[in-house]
Amino acid sequence: MVVLSVDCLFDAAVRIMVQERSISITFSPESISIKFPTTRRLAEFLEVPHYYILPYFAMMEQEELVTRAERVGILTTPKGSEKLIALMQAGYPQETREILGTTIFSELTYRPGLQ
DSSP, rough: OOOOHHHHHHHHHHHHHHTTTTTEEESSSOEEEEOOOOHHHHHHHHOEEEHHHHHHHHHHHHHHHHETTTEEEEOOHHHHHHHHHHHHHHHHHHHHHHHHOHHHHHHHHTSSTOO
């Protein structure tokens, strides 16, 4: 059985995005938000009961890594986006580049605070 943690959920989120070849990003002048997989999708991917995941999302909200938007889903905050993009860059750069394209991936990784 997998040992759950905030880092484990972020890594699983990136792996799901890469595996499904789908990364949803919202750009604004001051930040980038990335849509996180649902709690049920993460639980299924990690092969754990759904209710095991929920306390970690509460922690991630407290740490200001994600926010829940009604009818939209779970989105990263600027701090969460940095963490997710750093994981993409460190562990899955080629796959992420193939999904987003070189220009967008380069722009994401060269934002202030992401280098």
